[in-house]
Amino acid sequence: MKKLALAVAVLSITVTSIAQDKTVQELRNEAGKTIKKDESDTTVKTWKTGGMFNLTLGQTSLTNWAAGGDQFSFNGNGLFNAFAFYKKGRHSWDNSIDLELGYVNTTSLGTRKTNDRIDGTSKYGYQLFDHVFLTGLLNFRTQFTDGYNYPNDTTKIKTSTFLAPAYLILSAGLDWKPTPNFSLFVSPFTSRWTIVKDDTLSSKGSYGVDTGKTVRNELGAYLTANYYKEVIKGLTYKAKLDLFSNYxxxxxxIDLFMTNLLTMAVYKGFGFTIGCDLIYDDDVKIFGKNKNGARMQVRQYVGIAYQRKF
Structure with missing residues (x-):
């Protein structure tokens, strides 16, 4: 009788232990499973964020070169872009910033700046109907460091610096977004401030401000178009066009500001970059025979680049 009771007790403990082991194992299996999104869950992300960093470098060296030229030249250009887009219901809020700085160094001319830009835009829109938003826009554009004009190899004249000039645009209009890659904003009611926070430049009345003043206000019409597209895998094109007419x-x-950037990825972030920027500002009258005329400003560049997206 005692042996039977002992056997029953051992059997009970064994069954309980096996059941507990099975329960623990099931809990472990459940914890290790990957959570899958329910197909019926159609919730759309309200924020979309990302950006890009691009570094373009170029170098030339000459030794006993009969055709002549600088013995050594090196150029570098860095570009950083970031964006944060919000969309929920009829409301949208688009934010982007472009930062760019470039230099070239040669044995004959030393170091000179080739590009310098700070450009930030924020747009809030309320959807009226398909692809069309009633929108308010804020744009700010300036540069990081001093810029110079070079009448000859030994003379340089300061033409710009941080906040000289700077452009602040406040605008209300309609924004058309037919695809995620393109937007066109048009406004007949735009206020633009030109800022020249430098005593030397403001005393000359640079960039259209009155002599000795640091701010000039203009009222006019404004258009801005933005486009970004991966044309084929590894090949992307990014462009921006701004037009402003002062009433x-x-x-x-019409003042024009346009940037174009074509990048081709080749291997693990390395590739080629081709760019072209166009600027026309009727108030920048430092060109021509007498240095008192406005001209189309053009910048072109080609280089080997390292690019990372995030």
Missing amino acids: KHNPQN
Whole structure:
């Protein structure tokens, strides 16, 4: 009788232990499973963020070169772009910033700046109907460091610096977004401030400000178009176009600011970059025979680049 009771007790403990082991194992299996999104869950992300960093370098060296030229030249250009887009219901809020700085160094001319830009935009829109938003826009553009004009190899004249010039745009209009890659904003009611926070430049009345003043306000019409597309795998194109017409003075002379960037990825982030920037500002009258005329400003560049997206 005692042996039977002992056997029953041992059997009970063994069954309980096996059951507990099975329960623990099931809990472990459940914890290790990957959580899958329910197909019926159609919730859309309200924020989309990302950006890009691009570093372009170029170098030339000459030794006993009969055709002549600088013995050594090196150029570098860095570009950083970041964005944060919000969309929920009829509301949208798009934010982006572009930062760019470039230099070239040669044995004959030393170091000179080739590019310098700070450009930030924020747009809030309320959807009226398909692809069309009633939108308010804020844009700010300036540069990081001093810029110079070089009449000859030994003379340089300061033409710009941080906040000289700077452009602040406040605008209300309609924003058309037919695809995620393209937007076109048009406004007949835009206020633009030109800022020259440098005593030397403001005393000359640079960039259209009155002599000795640091701020000039203009009212006019404004258009901005933005496009970004991966044309084929590894090949991307990014462009921006700004147009502004000043109602108060020479409205037919439209100010233009355009950037174009084509990048081709080759191997693990390395590739080629081709860019072209165009600027026309009717108030920048430092060109021509007498240095008192406005001209189309053009910058082109080609280089080997390292690019990372995030």
